[in-house]
Amino acid sequence: MKKTFFSSLRPSVRRFAHAMQLLEQGEAVEAFSIFADLARRDDPQAQYQVGQCYLSGNGVLASLEEGARWVSRAAHHGMPEACFTLATLYAMGLPEGFDPTTTFNTVDALTAEHEHAEKHPDFEQAELWARRGAEAGNADAQALLAHILTHGPKELRDERQARYWYEKAADGGALQGYLGLGLLLVGEAKTEDEKRRAAAYLTKASEGDLGTACATLGWMYETGFAVKQSFDRAAHYYEKAAENNIPPAQARYGLMLLKGVGVEANITRAESWLRRAAYNGDADAAALLGDLYIRGEDFVPVPSEALKWYRLAAENGHVAATRALALLYLTGTGTERDPKKAAHWFQVAAEKGDKHAVADFGNMILAGVPQSDEAKEEMQERFRHLAESGDPLGAFNLGVCLAQGLGGGRDETRALYWMSKARDGIVNAQYWYGRMLYEGIGLSADPVNGLKWIEKAAEAGMPEACVAAAQLLVTGAVAGRRDHQKALALYHQAAEQGNVDAFFSLGAMYGGGHDIPTDRSRAFDYFEKAAQRGHGLAQMMVGRYLARGLAGHTDVDQARLWLRRAVKNGAKEAEKDLKELDQQRLSAEKGEDHG
Numbered sequence: 001m002k003k004t005f006f007s008s009l010r011p012s013v014r015r016f017a018h019a020m021q022l023l024e025q026g027e028a029v030e031a032f033s034i035f036a037d038l039a040r041r042d043d044p045q046a047q048y049q050v051g052q053c054y055l056s057g058n059g060v061l062a063s064l065e066e067g068a069r070w071v072s073r074a075a076h077h078g079m080p081e082a083c084f085t086l087a088t089l090y091a092m093g094l095p096e097g098f099d100p101t102t103t104f105n106t107v108d109a110l111t112a113e114h115e116h117a118e119k120h121p122d123f124e125q126a127e128l129w130a131r132r133g134a135e136a137g138n139a140d141a142q143a144l145l146a147h148i149l150t151h152g153p154k155e156l157r158d159e160r161q162a163r164y165w166y167e168k169a170a171d172g173g174a175l176q177g178y179l180g181l182g183l184l185l186v187g188e189a190k191t192e193d194e195k196r197r198a199a200a201y202l203t204k205a206s207e208g209d210l211g212t213a214c215a216t217l218g219w220m221y222e223t224g225f226a227v228k229q230s231f232d233r234a235a236h237y238y239e240k241a242a243e244n245n246i247p248p249a250q251a252r253y254g255l256m257l258l259k260g261v262g263v264e265a266n267i268t269r270a271e272s273w274l275r276r277a278a279y280n281g282d283a284d285a286a287a288l289l290g291d292l293y294i295r296g297e298d299f300v301p302v303p304s305e306a307l308k309w310y311r312l313a314a315e316n317g318h319v320a321a322t323r324a325l326a327l328l329y330l331t332g333t334g335t336e337r338d339p340k341k342a343a344h345w346f347q348v349a350a351e352k353g354d355k356h357a358v359a360d361f362g363n364m365i366l367a368g369v370p371q372s373d374e375a376k377e378e379m380q381e382r383f384r385h386l387a388e389s390g391d392p393l394g395a396f397n398l399g400v401c402l403a404q405g406l407g408g409g410r411d412e413t414r415a416l417y418w419m420s421k422a423r424d425g426i427v428n429a430q431y432w433y434g435r436m437l438y439e440g441i442g443l444s445a446d447p448v449n450g451l452k453w454i455e456k457a458a459e460a461g462m463p464e465a466c467v468a469a470a471q472l473l474v475t476g477a478v479a480g481r482r483d484h485q486k487a488l489a490l491y492h493q494a495a496e497q498g499n500v501d502a503f504f505s506l507g508a509m510y511g512g513g514h515d516i517p518t519d520r521s522r523a524f525d526y527f528e529k530a531a532q533r534g535h536g537l538a539q540m541m542v543g544r545y546l547a548r549g550l551a552g553h554t555d556v557d558q559a560r561l562w563l564r565r566a567v568k569n570g571a572k573e574a575e576k577d578l579k580e581l582d583q584q585r586l587s588a589e590k591g592e593d594h595g
Contacts (some may be wrong), residue, residue: 012038023049028059039070044077051085065098066091071401072100077131085134089402090126091148092117123152134165139172146180172200175208186216186226195226206237211244218249222262231262237264242273250277252284278312286313287321294324294333303334314345347393347594351426367585373407380407387418392425400430403441416442423453431457431465438478447478458490466494467501473507474514484515493528503530504538511541525550531562536569543574547581556581 007184026351032053038046051070054063060063068089074082096118127148133141142165148161163184182201190196199220205213218237221230235256241249246460254273271292277285290310293302307328313321380401386394395418401407402415416436422429430453436442450471457465470490471587474481488509494502496562507527510517524545530538543563547557560581566574 006338008541009283012041012043016043017575019046019049023058028053030059032059039073039163040483043075044082046072047071047077047392048079048082048085051082055085056559059097065095068094068102070100073134078132080133080138080141083129083136084144087126087128087130087133087141088142090122090129091144091577093121095119123156127152127156134168137172139169139174139177142166142172143169143174143176143180147176149543150180150184175205175210176207178202178208182213183216186220189226199226206240209240209244211246211249213240214238214241215249215252218252219394224254231256233262242276245280247277247280247282247285250280251275251282254285255288257273268382275349278309279347281316283313283316283321286310286316287318287324288322290324303328305334307334317352319352319354321351323354331551344538347504348391350396362571369492377407380548382449384542392429396422396429396432399429403432403436412436414442427457427460427462429470430454430460431462434465435468436471442572452477458493461493461497463494463497463499463502466490467499467505470494470502470505473534474509482515484509488514488516495529500530500533500535500538501529503533504535504541507538507541520551531565534569536566536574539563539566539569540571540574540577544577547577556585 019560022031056079130145146165166181182366185198222234238253259519294306374379383398387398399418419433434453470487473487510523527541546559
């Protein structure tokens with residue numbers, strides 16, 4: 001009888017092949033029995049399969065330790081797939097006290113002391129085994145090694161080697177290689193070719209449903225980075241990433257559903273995705289849910305739900321939600337009125353630099369709490385007690401009271417003293433202290449130190465401090481120090497937080513006459529942003545740009561509209577521009593009559 005290929009194989013190989021068939025047919029218990037017998041005979045492929053069965057609980061009770069032990073044996077034989085799996089296990093974390101050399105014992109595997117012990121990543125071992133697998137040509141091991149060299153402990157990082165292994169992994173078709181190389185190129189791409197390569201690699205990774213790749217592509221299509229801007233494509237990729245449990249993508253997709261950007265508006269689906277993102281730790285999503293339930297929109301307003309989501313956002317560090325939560329406790333909206341909790345959350349928001357929460361009494365006034373002189377005096381006394389006990393926020397609040405005469409007469413010298421006590425811990429105190437030094441409030445003016453403290457507050461992200469420091473750097477008002485590039489960066493930082501003066505100043509800088517390239521188109525965009533927010537001088541500049549075609553397009557009717565708004569908002573110079581437009585119109589009409 002003629003032998004078939006299968007029957008001509010060695011018995012151990014035939015048994016292994018038979019076990020693999022059983023595994024594919026769903027007969028996992030029988031397959032495991034054969035794998036285990038072969039594994040005890042030191043067959044590396046069988047050892048690897050035994051390890052995989054333990055790790056997945058396929059045909060045997062799941063055991064992380066036993067899985068790692070058997071995979072380790074296969075890895076020591078040099079099997080590339082086993083090296084990769086073992087490296088992954090070390091990177092994810094194995095139980096404390098784990099010893100891969102212990103003897104296999106089924107009973108021990110079920111009752112091991114370490115099975116439920118705390119797990120600790122071991123990146124040195126992960127790097128060692130990933131490197132062995134990588135050098136043996138395993139593309140997944142190459143991608144893992146590159147990831148460790150990029151994101152692992154500092155002592156293991158090596159950007160040059162990481163790039164090399166990401167490229168090898170990508171060449172080998174590893175999805176994680178495409179992802180890693182794509183992200184590297186996104187971070188460093190300068191040329192259009194590099195940007196296109198980044199997009200191409202991330203697209204390949206997204207085809208394998210890698211959530212991070214999909215989320216990154218969503219951002220790229222939303223912003224137009226390296227690809228043609230497309231909100232439809234952005235929504236598509238954000239949805240894919242959201243389904244892969246990427247919280248920021250869930251939040252972005254929820255927002256797009258809420259606003260109907262790139263996808264048909266659907267308030268119910270938007271709420272569902274924002275909820276999932278919030279439960280996954282996305283503070284922005286939780287804050288959006290708070291806004292949704294306090295305003296109602298297409299829902300009936302539910303203040304108690306708003307309170308829940310604002311609290312979750314606040315606990316995750318969202319500053320605006322922290323202040324909103326304080327106001328709900330202060331006014332008793334969605335809960336019982338609780339001034340103590342309100343004060344706590346006002347303090348948290350103030351310490352994070354919220355300009356509206358610089359003092360809890362200020363927020364209480366904004367919320368409609370009576371402002372009697374007696375109440376102000378009591379508050380100043382309370383802040384004095386806190387300040388004298390060493391509380392930095394109390395010192396700042398007392399400084400504000402003394403500087404503005406709230407709860408008593410002004411005392412600028414004492415105000416400066418308490419600001420100096422608060423300046424190391426409270427961002428707003430740094431700004432106030434700097435302004436007082438610069439202007440000579442409470443002592444002789446000290447512009448150099450004043451600017452230093454204003455810049456310190458700006459570095460912490462306070463938009464008003466960014467604008468104030470930038471203005472001084474533009475004019476060179478402090479010791480002749482001019483730095484237009486730094487001023488531009490500070491204005492951008494403040495503008496990102498919605499500061500209207502920053503929008504106007506960016507328009508002025510890009511408009512020309514500064515140590516940066518003139519860009520009238522960008523100047524107009526920033527003037528328009530400030531104008532739309534009621535900034536009188538910005539409205540005048542928008543009118544001038546439109547009247548004179550300074551940004552490449554002319555619209556006299558719109559120019560006249562903006563100039564009228566500017567006049568109403570106190571920009572008297574706009575009256576002259578309006579008269580010029582009227583004279584031009586009269587001249588044009590006379591010319592037509594004569595014609």
